[in-house]
Amino acid sequence: MNIVELRSRGLLDLLDVELAEALARAGRSEDPDIALAIALTSRNVRNGHSCFPIGLRAREIWPREALPEDVLPTPSTWIETLQASALTDSGPLVLDAAGRLYLRRYWELERDIAQQLAVRAGGDPLEFGTGPSLEERLRRLFGGEPESPQAQAARTALEHRVSLLCGGPGTGKTTTVAAVVALLVEDAEARGASTPRIVLLAPTGKAAARLGDAVRRAKTRIDTADHVLAAIPTEASTVQRALGMRREGMRFSRNADRPLEADVIVVDEASMIDLALMRQLLESTKADARLIIVGDPNQLTSVEAGSVLQDLVTASSETWWKDRITLLTKTYRYDETQPLGRLIAAIRSGDANEVEELLERSTEGDLIWSPIDALPGELERAAGRWSETLESADAEEHFRRREQYVVLTPFRRGPTGTLRLGQAIEERLGAPGRTKPAAQPILIEENSSELRVYNGDFAMLRNDGTATAVIQSADGEPRDIAEARLPRYSSAYALSIHKAQGSEFDEVLVVLPEEDAPLLTRELLYTAISRARSRVRIVGPKKVLLSALARRARRDSGLVPAVGHAAPLKPLQSE
Numbered sequence: 401m402n403i404v405e406l407r408s409r410g411l412l413d414l415l416d417v418e419l420a421e422a423l424a425r426a427g428r429s430e431d432p433d434i435a436l437a438i439a440l441t442s443r444n445v446r447n448g449h450s451c452f453p454i455g456l457r458a459r460e461i462w463p464r465e466a467l468p469e470d471v472l473p474t475p476s477t478w479i480e481t482l483q484a485s486a487l488t489d490s491g492p493l494v495l496d497a498a499g500r501l502y503l504r505r506y507w508e509l510e511r512d513i514a515q516q517l518a519v520r521a522g523g524d525p526l527e528f529g530t531g532p533s534l535e536e537r538l539r540r541l542f543g544g545e546p547e548s549p550q551a552q553a554a555r556t557a558l559e560h561r562v563s564l565l566c567g568g569p570g571t572g573k574t575t576t577v578a579a580v581v582a583l584l585v586e587d588a589e590a591r592g593a594s595t596p597r598i599v600l601l602a603p604t605g606k607a608a609a610r611l612g613d614a615v616r617r618a619k620t621r622i623d624t625a626d627h628v629l630a631a632i633p634t635e636a637s638t639v640q641r642a643l644g645m646r647r648e649g650m651r652f653s654r655n656a657d658r659p660l661e662a663d664v665i666v667v668d669e670a671s672m673i674d675l676a677l678m679r680q681l682l683e684s685t686k687a688d689a690r691l692i693i694v695g696d697p698n699q700l701t702s703v704e705a706g707s708v709l710q711d712l713v714t715a716s717s718e719t720w721w722k723d724r725i726t727l728l729t730k731t732y733r734y735d736e737t738q739p740l741g742r743l744i745a746a747i748r749s750g751d752a753n754e755v756e757e758l759l760e761r762s763t764e765g766d767l768i769w770s771p772i773d774a775l776p777g778e779l780e781r782a783a784g785r786w787s788e789t790l791e792s793a794d795a796e797e798h799f800r801r802r803e804q805y806v807v808l809t810p811f812r813r814g815p816t817g818t819l820r821l822g823q824a825i826e827e828r829l830g831a832p833g834r835t836k837p838a839a840q841p842i843l844i845e846e847n848s849s850e851l852r853v854y855n856g857d858f859a860m861l862r863n864d865g866t867a868t869a870v871i872q873s874a875d876g877e878p879r880d881i882a883e884a885r886l887p888r889y890s891s892a893y894a895l896s897i898h899k900a901q902g903s904e905f906d907e908v909l910v911v912l913p914e915e916d917a918p919l920l921t922r923e924l925l926y927t928a929i930s931r932a933r934s935r936v937r938i939v940g941p942k943k944v945l946l947s948a949l950a951r952r953a954r955r956d957s958g959l960v961p962a963v964g965h966a967a968p969l970k971p972l973q974s975e
Contacts, residue, residue: 401467401471402432402435402436403416403417403420403421403432403435403436403439404417406436406439409465411462411465412439412440412443413443413446415442415446416438416439416440416442416443416446417439419438419439419442420435420436420438420439420442421435423438423487423492423493424438424487426487426491426492427485427486427487427491427492428486429485429486429487431481431485433473433477433478433481434481434482434485434487436472436473437452437454437478437482437501438487438493440452440461441493441501441502441503442503444956445503445506445705448701448702448703448704448705448706448707448955449705449955449956449957450502450506450507450509450510450675450705450706450955450956450957450958450959451496451500451501451502451506451507451956451957451958452500452501452502452956453498453499453500453501453956454475454478454479454482454495454499454500454501455475455499456472456956457469457472458471458472463918464918475499479495479499482495482501483495491504492504494507496958498958498961500956500958502958506675506705506706507958509675509676509679509705509706510675510706510957510958510959510962511962511966512679512682512683513675513678513679513682513708513959513962514959514962514963514965514966515966516679516682516683517562517682517721517963517966518720518963518966519687520560520561520562520682520687520691521560521561521562521720521721521724523561523687523688526558526559526560526561526688526690534555534558534583537583537586538551538554538555538583540623540624541554541579541582541583541622541623541624542554542579549726549727549728549729549730550572550575550576550579550728552726553565553576553580553726553728554576554579554580554583556723556724556725556726557577557580557690557692558580558583558584558690560690560723560724561687561688561689561690561691562682562690562691562692562693562724563690563691563692563693563724563725563726564670564693564694564695564709564712564713564724564725564726565577565692565693565694565726565728566694566695566696566697566709566713566725566726566727566728567696567727567728567729568696568698568728568729568731568744568748568930569696569731569733569734569744569904569930570731570732570733570734571728571729571730571731571732572728572730572732573668573694573728574611574614574615574617574618574668574694575618575621575622576728577615577618577666577692577694578615578618578619578622578632579618579622580692581596581598581631581632581664581666582622582624582628582629582632584596584598584663584664584690585628585631585632586624586625586628589628595631596663596664597661597662597663597664598631598632598633598662598663598664598665598666599633599637599642599660599662599664599665599666600612600615600633600634600635600636600637600666600668601636601637601638601639601642601665601666601667601668601681602636602637602638602639602667602668602669602902603638603639603640603669603670603672603673603677603702603902604638604669604672604854604855604856604857604901604902605638605844605853605854605855605856605857605872605873606856606857606858606872606902606903607668607669607672607856607901607902607903608636608637608638609636609872609873610902610903610904611636611666611668611669612633612634612635612636613634615632615633615634615636616634619632619634636668638854639667639673639677639681640677640847640849640854641849641852641854642654642660643660643677643680643681643684644849645847645849646849652680652684654680654684655680655683655684656683656684658684659684659685659686659689660684660685660686660689662685662686662689663686663688663689663690664689664690664692665681665685665689665690665691665692666692666694667681667691667692667693667694668694668695669694669695669901669902670693670694670695670708670709671695671696671697671699671700671701671702671709671710671901672695672699672700672701672702672703672901672902673702673708673709674702674703674704674705674706674708675702675704675705675706675708675959676704676705676706677702677704678706678708693709693712695709696930697709697710697713698748698923698926699901699923699926699927699930700897700898700901700923700924700927700953701923701953701955703898706955706957706959707955707957707959708959710955711955711957711959711960711963712725712959712963713725713727714960715959715960715963715964717964718963718964721963731744733933738765738766738767739758739761739762739765739766739767740766740767740929740932740934740935740936742754742758743755743758743767743929743936744926744929744930746758747922747925747926747929747949748926750922750949750950752946752949752950755945755946755949756942756946759938759942759945762938765935766934766935766936767935767936767938768935768936768937768938769937769938769939769942770937770938770939771939771940771941771942772912772914772939772940772941774939775816775911775939778909778911778937778939779821779824779825779828780828782805782807782825782893782909783825783828783829783834785804785805786805786825786829786837786841786893787829787834787835787837788801789801789802789804789805789841790829790837790838790839790840790841791835791837791838792838792839793838793839793862793863793864795860795870795872795878796878798839798841798860798870799858799860799872799878802841802858802892803903803904803905803906804905804906804907805905805906805907805908805909806895806900806903806905806907806908806909806931807821807825807893807894807895807909807911808894808895808896808897808900808908808909808910808911808928808931809821809894809895809896809897809910809911809912810896810897810912810913810917810919810920810924810928811896811913811917811919812896814913815913815914816911816912816913816914816940818890818891818894818895818896819891821893821894821911822891822892822893822894825893825894826891826893836863837863838862838863838864839860839861839862839863839870840860840861840863840891841858841859841860841891841892841893842859842860842861842869842889842890842891842892843856843857843858843859843889843890843891843892843895843899844856844857844858844859844871844886844887844888844889845887845888845889845890846887846888846889847887848887851881851885851886851887852873852879853871853881853886853887856899856902857871857872857873858871858872858892859871859872859886859889861883867882867883867884868880868881868882868883869881869882869883869886894911897910897924897927897928900927900928900931901927901931903931904931904932904933905931905932905933906932906933906934906935907932907934907935907936907937908928908929908931908932908935908936908937909936909937909938909939910928910929910936910937910938910939910940911939911940912938912939912940912941912944912945912948913940913944914940914941914944915944916943916944916947916948918951920944920947920948920951921948921951921952921953922948922949922950922951922952922953923952923953924948924953925945925948925949
């Protein structure tokens, strides 16, 4: 079946077909199998993959379609055809030894990331005091437990130019990072060196604001001198802003020739970072700087192509790389004996029996599950919570209250999408007897470097006739902007789970659809429910939740083997 027939059945988008036809013309190819391979690779990239494995079967690509297996060429025939094509001979396509077909840009991104990591691993040792003094400092900063996972994570960050610190919510990642920075400041002082320049980064404005707040709280738990605490920054920036992303797209003012002016770079919520942004971050980090990558590999991956954090954790089987990864597993936020803590752990491990038992017993407390027919009542309750939030036009109070409650759903459209749910809540807010809201909650959906407003920022529109919006900036200070100047935004009465990533709320209402869908995965459930600090309410069919639990979010990628092939030239013992 050729690309035109697949397009007519709705199995390929017009964009994929047009790209396939354009590249085929450029390569003077009339082979329909070449065009089909290009279209499927384009489709995969749009869906977040970096490549298209030639061995994929039709039912894996289109699981809901009844298609004959011979709709695709046999893998061996397909690979031979591609190998003979000019398009894979230094052309716009790359076919690797494992049969993964890439648009060349994405193959280069994976290769560049792996090589950047290898170069940093093979460099000269980093300066830091060792011996008894380090153990004493670790004992002081980590509560007398120098062998704890957090203390080991600190050692890893001190020893290596690039390290990964991974764990779920409340596992002490930010406290560990703050302690590492304190150690570096103390050591610089002891050596008579200048205080290291420290930069805190996150992928979205909301995540950056939360990182700054988390570091501010972590500083209160660190046993060190006041001037050392003062050297630890509490203002974070988005990665895009720090790298100088330009309006026209993925172009940056920061690069290898003009790197970030930082000795220590901490980047949080790294599961949201795609291949292109990670490559730019690595390229823009000075050769002698420390890069500490922090995140939760069990969360949803980036919207754009790649699953960088998950892949780098998976690559821990590579001897040279595994010593740079620390996984924190014990949570201090949830009581792991209570329903919410148990549910998060069960979803992370995929324990369907535990999840089902928890749902059946969840009628009160920190976990409440209801079938889909309870949705109208939950929306009325949501309207009541929003009415409390919107009664004040004070910006700081507004944003503080928005962290107390949120409605999350997997979809934007459909009966349980953000648009329909938001409309239902708004209609209830306008019912007779309710006070007119003093503000309207919105979410920014486009970057504007000129206004310092970024995709994912929380904002509000004042209902006082001034046509003014207030942005919750990454630095924590609300800023007024004329509504007419705002980039694209949407109502925020209900948020997609993707948009809520990087945020936390006291209470979360998760609304699931009546029918199962391929988008529903274990990672999506985990991300949604782990947004809750204190309580989660789930509305939707139990069978849909259990089906999602059994489905993993798969991203086709070659980054793991690329890391293995890019091992540093110098042995680890020299570091």
